[in-house]
Amino acid sequence: MMYDRRFFLASAAAAALAPHLARAADQAPLRMVVPFSAGSGADILARVLADAITTGTGRAVVVDNKAGAGGVIGALEVARARPDGNTVLYTTGGFTTNAVLMKKLPFDPVADFTPISRVTRASGFALLVSEKSPYKTLHDFVADAMKRPGRVTYGSSGIGNTTHVIGALFCKGVGVDLLHIPFKGTPFTDLIAQTVDSAFVSPSLAAQQIRSGQLRALGISGDVRSSLLPDTPTFAEAGYKVQDIPAWSGVWGPGRMTPAAVQSVYAALAKVAKAPAIEKYMRESGGEPEALPPAAFEAYVTSEIERYRRVLPPLGIELGA
Numbered sequence: 001m002m003y004d005r006r007f008f009l010a011s012a013a014a015a016a017l018a019p020h021l022a023r024a025a026d027q028a029p030l031r032m033v034v035p036f037s038a039g040s041g042a043d044i045l046a047r048v049l050a051d052a053i054t055t056g057t058g059r060a061v062v063v064d065n066k067a068g069a070g071g072v073i074g075a076l077e078v079a080r081a082r083p084d085g086n087t088v089l090y091t092t093g094g095f096t097t098n099a100v101l102m103k104k105l106p107f108d109p110v111a112d113f114t115p116i117s118r119v120t121r122a123s124g125f126a127l128l129v130s131e132k133s134p135y136k137t138l139h140d141f142v143a144d145a146m147k148r149p150g151r152v153t154y155g156s157s158g159i160g161n162t163t164h165v166i167g168a169l170f171c172k173g174v175g176v177d178l179l180h181i182p183f184k185g186t187p188f189t190d191l192i193a194q195t196v197d198s199a200f201v202s203p204s205l206a207a208q209q210i211r212s213g214q215l216r217a218l219g220i221s222g223d224v225r226s227s228l229l230p231d232t233p234t235f236a237e238a239g240y241k242v243q244d245i246p247a248w249s250g251v252w253g254p255g256r257m258t259p260a261a262v263q264s265v266y267a268a269l270a271k272v273a274k275a276p277a278i279e280k281y282m283r284e285s286g287g288e289p290e291a292l293p294p295a296a297f298e299a300y301v302t303s304e305i306e307r308y309r310r311v312l313p314p315l316g317i318e319l320g321a
Contacts, residue, residue, distance in 0.1 A: 029060040030265070031087045032251075035074025037067040041205055042249065046090045048281045049119065052272040059268060070098060070160060070319065072105065079112040083254040085261030088116065093248045094162050096301060100308040101160050102319045109305070114257040115298040117269045118250040122287030124221030125166045125200040125245065126229060130192050131216050138219040138238045141198065142174055149177040155187030155196035156180060160319040166200045166221060166245045168315040170235070173242035191215065202247050203228040204285035222246065228286035243311050246304075247287070250297060262294050 030053065034046045043065060050061035066074035071091055081087035089095075099109035107113075127138065135141040145152040156164035159182050171178050178198070183190070187199045188206070192214045203226045209215040210229070217232040221244045225234060235242045251269060253262065272278065273291035282289050292300065 027059055028086050029062050030085075030268075031062050031064055031081075032090050033064050033066050033074045033078050033087065034090050035066055035068075035071035036091075038065050040067075041202070042090070042092055045120065045249065045281065045285075048277055049090070049269075049272070052275040052278050053268050055277075056272040056275055057268045070102070070158070071095065072098070072102070075109075075113075076106050078252065078254055079107040081254045083114070083257040083261065085253065085257060085264050087254065088265060089113070089252045090119075091249065091252070092162075093246055093250075093304070095250075095252075096304040097162060097165055097245065097308055097312065098160070098319070099305050100312050101165075101317055108255075110302070112255040114253040114255055114262060114294075115301050116251045116253055116262055116265050116294055118248055118290060118292040118297050118300060119269055119273065120249045120282060120287050120289055122247040122282075122285070123203060123224060123226035123229075124247055125163065126203045126206065126217040126220045126226065126232065127170070127198060127235075128191060128201055128206055128210075128215045128217055129198050130194045131213050132194060133197070133216065135198075135216075135218060138233065138235070138240075141218055142176060142240070145174075145176040145178060150179055152176075152198070153179045153181050153196045154198045154200065155190060156182050156199065157186055158182050158184065160317055162245050163200050165312065165315070165317060168317060169243045169245070169311070170200065170221075170240075172315065173235070174240045188215075204247075204287060207284075207286065226286050227283075250292075250301075266291070266294055 032046055032050055034043050036042045046063050050063050053061050066077050071094060075089055078087055078089040129135050154167045181196050187196055188209055190196045191199050206215055207228050210217060217229050219235050219238055220226055220232050221235055221242055270291035273289050278289045
């Protein structure tokens with residue numbers, strides 16, 4: 001009888017303690033892995049998001065930069081993490097292009113990750129030239145590229161980077177042959193100095209150089225004009241059909257996360273999606289915050305990977321990772 005009573009008391013105590021343990025687990029710091037270097041555009045936005053989550057929910061968020069191999073090192077870190085909702089990956093839409101271009105990934109980009117939410121979206125990439133460039137319009141640029149195949153150059157942030165891929169898609173869609181010049185970082189310095197003729201860059205990253213009169217935007221990919229470049233036509237408006245690479249960012253967890261763990265992280269993201277700090281940052285960078293639900297985000301990621309499997313292989317870009 002004494003055993004039964006002790007068992008009952010122990011069970012009652014455990015039951016009473018369980019909610020407190022669950023709440024304590026929910027308050028464990030959220031580790032947000034960013035597969036790019038500190039100070040990069042993705043890193044800055046990740047930190048704005050992290051601060052908003054802490055302010056809005058009380059949960060501490062630690063931004064952990066794991067840069068290298070085009071985002072692979074950071075992604076692998078998350079793929080290997082426990083699927084308990086305490087470690088997530090914050091990265092850009094380049095995750096979906098890497099899934100197609102990188103033939104030897106150390107993880108499965110679908111099975112080893114759990115899509116949680118797309119948290120930002122923006123207009124695509126702007127075709128930029130130096131303010132000193134003779135190209136005043138997109139038609140000027142295309143006409144010269146037609147006359148001098150392989151002579152007009154465009155710089156990118158590296159082979160296989162989205163700034164490279166969108167340039168290759170532009171060439172294919174417009175029917176021109178541009179010479180690709182890869183850089184280790186952004187090609188702004190060389191672009192301003194006209195060492196390279198052009199570059200395809202997110203308007204948010206080039207906004208300062210455009211406002212200061214150092215760079216000129218000739219056109220932009222995507223379905224709509226950028227709020228940062230309201231006078232710059234889309235490629236489609238100029239009469240060119242170019243497959244786009246949408247500019248967006250999202251959050252993934254490790255594979256095999258439970259629905260409860262996914263919902264816990266998603267709830268935090270949804271709560272702060274319209275936080276003043278995030279809205280201010282996105283307004284200044286020409287984007288929009290959002291909190292796409294997990295099921296919708298998973299469907300979007302799947303459809304993007306399937307689309308890239310059709311449109312990217314003909315470009316002949318292949319990465320070793």
